[in-house]
Amino acid sequence: MTKIKAPKRPWGHSWRSSSIFNIVSIITALFAETFVHGFVVPILPYILEKRNNVDPADTQQLTYLVLSAYGAAAVASGPVIEQLTDRIKSRKIILVLGLGVALIGTATLATSTNGRTLQAVGSTTAQVVGHATLNDMIEPKNMGMVLGLVNTFISVGAFSGPAVAGFMLEYVGYWATWSTVLAVLVLDIVLKILMIEKPKKNNEPARVFDEESRVTSAQPEGENENSALLGGTPAKSYTSIKGVSDIQTGAMSMLSFYRIILTQPMVIIGLVSYMTRSSLMASFNTTLPTHVRDAFGWGSFPAGMMFVGLQAPAIVLNPLFGWIRNRTGNQLLSGVGFILLAPLLWLLGEVDQKWFPWSGSEDMTKVVYVVVIICIGCVQTLPASVGATEITSIIENLESQLPGIFGSGGGHSRGHALSNGSFNVGQLVGPLLSGVLADNLGYDRMNSTLCAICFVTSILAICFREKK
Template sequence: MEQSVYTMRASSNHQEPWGLKWRSSTYFIVATMAVALLTDMYLYGFLVPILPFVLEHRLGLDVSLTQRISTALLSQTALIMVVASPLIGYHADHSGAKRGWLLFGLAGALLGSLIVALATSLFTLFTGRLIQSVASTGLWVVGFATLADNVPADQLGKMYGFVTVAIGVGTSGGPLVAGVLFDTGGYWVAWSSVLFIIVFDVVLRCLMLERSRDTETVREREQDPETEVLLPRSHDAQQVSSPVSEKTGMQFYLCMCKNGRFVGGVVSYFCYAVLTASFDTTLPLHVRDAFHWGSLPAGLLFAAFQGPAVFFSVPVGWLKDRVGTRYPTTIGFALLVPLMWLIGVPGDERFPWACQDNVGWIVYSAAVTAIGIVICLLNGVGMMEATQAVDEIQADNPGIFGPNGGYSRAISVASISWTLGMFVGPIVSGYGTEQIGYYGMNCVLGSYGPLPDFFKFDANDSQRGCADFVLSPPSGI
């Protein structure tokens, strides 16, 4: 197993790396990952406002094809993430150090961006976006695994809150900066901002040094008999007599799916993504039809929807560190049920009071803002539950996921659930609005709220189930 930075500190045969203390500190690692994810979201959103120019002027495509090609190009990332996430997670867990993967992903992002910027054919454009998508997938899987492996367990929620703020800045900042620079300076001036942010990201990733929050403590606990309990639990005694074999391939995922915390987090993350993606599809059209609003008021509504995360993500993360993720997540989904109903009311003829003068848009704006606040309770639920589920299983069965743990593989599943939700959300909301109307569609989405609670099994039961699987793995795997 690769030596941690603390082992290097203690070794007399190796010189301590420059700036070891601050380069391996929790806050510097979190800041590095936050900038990395901000960069990724910036690259994703950057292309949106200048894509019509790229397709129609640089590639010379017919205007009638712009919407179709844009949809296919932006959807490519979701498909790549679903396919590549498990593969990247598997190899990242078995390679030990994550820093090399992060630098490799950054090189892919730079190469893909250069190809997209220089593209003069549709094939080249999709090739560049493909490379960007693979790099993005690796960053999300390995980046969150790096956080899980380097951040103390009791600070994970707060640190994920900082990362959520950075993701929000990247998501909103990409289209904004691209649009402003493109209008004022032209195509290549706009792309210069991409080069700047990638160079800054390179510097931080090269400076970062990894440290494990649990490798040393596990090793010390195994070697120090003073830390062993006097009367081990029955299944602990059984594990002592029966060595735990490493779970690889499908065995890993079957074991994780026996943990209720993991399943609940994945389902919650999927539902959260579906609800979030529905706004992108339906909000601009609804406010146009119901209130005769243009792009500016719709943009302000999106700011009201996404803005609260900047202010509430860190405090909510701190709360989750204190009370866990289950109760904030349950409360969040419960509050979304009436709020999703409420945003469907304005503009619906069955509710005349909500169609009078200014009442409708005030109610709608307030409801959208309230939803933006409430969903802060759901931020990072999939990643946190995946991380904590791995911790629980490995604590009961040391070595079950190999010497480097199983964070990358578990987080890859959570990442896939989010991606599938973002893919399904626009389809469900768009088709639902056409068939049963905006009000009916939001009632259907609101009914998803209680669904994740059915998967929140008792933690002890889920741990016992995985332990049983460990001792008696199913045949044929």
């Protein structure tokens, strides 16, 4: 008898297919996405004025047009990406292609202002495919710990991108600045190519949960972007939702999926809150660099450091707020966060007005402005986890009761695309709203409008929260 040889494994199979390497590879993709997203913000005025000869008076208008193009492209590409993610067997291929598009867009942006759309497509791919891949690889009991680590790296990317860009432009030079972000993307693509995908975890067989086990299974450890919206709230029996009992396993259409998910009031409130917070983040990207340049004469590096003040507090405060959230409910904490953001945003717009006691000193005005920015960075962490959390909970419950209801690819990528879509709508609305207001009414009235929006969102989050 001829001896059948076992197929030769590829080089480095043991470590390339390990869970640790796969998770690290996905985390670097999500880090690169936020790093690239914020990288251009503090240096965009330089690109417009110095390299494209734009009149400084028109910089604010062009800034919000460039940044809103990112949101528009992300909103348009999101549904297509999530459908491909659920249908194509190899998510690694989608990730590599998405990062390649982001690389091309970044290189284009370095030479003009036309690459932001391609960056948006690559960023959306990393978000949707990255989170869906993590859901495939990680057991529910370990999800809280891993996603806590993921959120930390996302926060680091969010503030290190603007800080690195501002520093390098001011002290190293234009092309050296762009070489940094291009190197991050190339390294990320190499890691994805090396990664050997692990088989998807099998869906657990259908089972009946009692109330205690439902509460336990719905609450991952710690605070993260995928922990349940309402800590301590018993999971519902989703087979009671209209239309679910009539759906055959694996036959749920896209329309049925969204009809079921969007009939949940807490999902709607969570998505609105997520969109509002995204709009606030986008408004800072749009108006802060130009404002601090005109008001204080600050260049790209001080402007970049303002984003450190906005994002860095999340790393320290996330564990504390996560502990509180698991005991009070996410919607209550989000409502409190928006209430606290409202007066801070108003003060940010009025900080240089002459009737304040510190207005006589320009240095003190700058100090107060920085302090308010840091306070906003601390408070905006409160409504941070209001996106995919309830959607994930619904999907997990439906899959446990009706295995295969979302098909072989599962429904996580569609769920993440929905929450990511609300974030991207905020990235579209935020630059347009803040840019138009700042350009036509002034920075102070723009912040007053954002203050009012936060107040209304806080009322919705608190009044319509599900009672425990």
